[in-house]
Amino acid sequence: MKTHLIISAHPSENSFSNYLAQQLTENFQTRGWKTEWRNLYDGSFDPVLSGRDLQTLKAGNTPEAIRKEQVKMAEAELITVIYPLWWASFPAVLKGYIDRVLTNGFAYSYGPEGVKGLLGGKRVVLHTTMGNTVEEYEDKGLIDAFKASQGDEVFGFCGMTVENHLFYPQITLADEEKRNHFLEKALAAYPEL
């Protein structure tokens, strides 16, 4: 069965991020995909990569909490990541998830020819909500920078194919019509829907 992992990182239940995660979950499930929505704010995941984690990983073992997340990621052929832009970056909980879950040996490895991504064959779609307009960031060359630093340098680095990175500007001002328009745009990012 085709498996889709949806990772979201917004603390407010009524946020567009969580609405989008809910809609994508339902849409993919209706189409027969095994779909899991992993809400990083459900309190079950500690996002701080600790000294103990690093020691354990260095010794060749994987802490159980990390291993559980890696199993979900390993099973998924499609991974969706939904988050608000906070200080031009990921929310801390998502950054911490990436720090802890995409480990050396699971997501990438170092060899004589450099870094090798170990998660090839997986497709990734990123959805970023934001308070600013896209134009403000484009003028500063930052949309391309966000795509590089949040997509290619993380998921691409691990061998995954970043298929799409969508931005939802001025989301705090969006009325229902605008949210519906954004939802259509989001669904259109998946050829299978």
Ligand SMILES: Cc1cc2nc3c(=O)[nH]c(=O)nc-3n(C[C@H](O)[C@H](O)[C@H](O)COP(=O)(O)O)c2cc1C
């Ligand atoms: C801590 C914090 C930092 C933020 N930093 C940015 C930012 O750097 N750029 C931006 O456009 N919006 C920024 N925002 C606005 C959020 O991106 C916006 O509120 C969020 O996308 C709303 O998402 P939602 O509709 O899913 O609730 C920030 C908001 C918070 C709370």
